[in-house]
Amino acid sequence: MIIRPEQPGDEEAIGEITEAAFAGKDYSDQTEHRIVTRLRAAHDLTISLVAEDEEGIIGHIAFSPVTLSGGEKDWYGLGPVSVRPDRQGEGIGARLIRHGIARLRDLGAQGCVVVGSPKLYPKFGFGHHAGLTYPDLPAEYFMILPLRGPVPSGIVAFHPAFYGSAA
Numbered sequence: 001m002i003i004r005p006e007q008p009g010d011e012e013a014i015g016e017i018t019e020a021a022f023a024g025k026d027y028s029d030q031t032e033h034r035i036v037t038r039l040r041a042a043h044d045l046t047i048s049l050v051a052e053d054e055e056g057i058i059g060h061i062a063f064s065p066v067t068l069s070g071g072e073k074d075w076y077g078l079g080p081v082s083v084r085p086d087r088q089g090e091g092i093g094a095r096l097i098r099h100g101i102a103r104l105r106d107l108g109a110q111g112c113v114v115v116g117s118p119k120l121y122p123k124f125g126f127g128h129h130a131g132l133t134y135p136d137l138p139a140e141y142f143m144i145l146p147l148r149g150p151v152p153s154g155i156v157a158f159h160p161a162f163y164g165s166a167a
């Protein structure tokens with residue numbers, strides 16, 4: 001299995017994997033595949049990696065810029081991350097997350113945020129920082145991975161693509 005950047009022609013498979021991964025999940029509204037499409041259309045799919053083996057594309061992860069209320073730059077959001085349902089639990093998601101974080105470091109990112117399971121993301125160094133928050137969500141589901149420098153205080157907003165608009 002290899003992890004590689006998204007290439008032209010991967011779009012449909014990425015959409016299918018994302019839709020299938022989140023299908024039926026009670027924490028999902030089943031629109032995550034559209035977030036990826038909107039990020040791509042907005043040219044804000046900063047990092048888009050696929051996991052691929054002889055069966056084709058079996059996993060995908062996206063990173064995109066987030067906005068901090070204090071105006072700090074170079075912060076990114078992780079997600080969506082998806083592994084084909086019949087291939088989950090094999091370590092593919094972990095490899096996608098680790099590769100993505102390494103790419104963020106290469107880009108000089110200050111840090112990364114994620115909304116997701118507090119059981120999953122601390123394995124990759126994500127944690128809670130009281131000063132940097134995400135509105136309208138129980139605090140345990142919002143986690144931060146500082147990569148350079150201190151964690152600023154403020155409120156985080158994901159890319160508009162996460163809220164139904166590519167603007």
Ligand SMILES: CC(C)(COP(=O)(O)OP(=O)(O)OC[C@H]1O[C@@H](n2cnc3c(N)ncnc32)[C@H](O)[C@@H]1OP(=O)(O)O)[C@@H](O)C(=O)NCCC(=O)NCCS
Nearest residue numbers: 021022081082083088089090091092093094116117119120
């Ligand atoms: C979440 C997801 C990407 C993880 O990928 P995966 O290939 O199944 O995960 P891995 O096999 O690499 O497991 C990584 C670790 O996370 C744990 N883990 C996996 N999915 C988890 C979940 N949903 N909640 C909590 N822990 C989880 C595993 O137990 C494993 O821990 P371990 O290394 O201590 O054994 C995948 O299960 C998926 O596509 N789920 C549906 C979509 C989704 O929920 N995406 C994330 C939204 S925040």
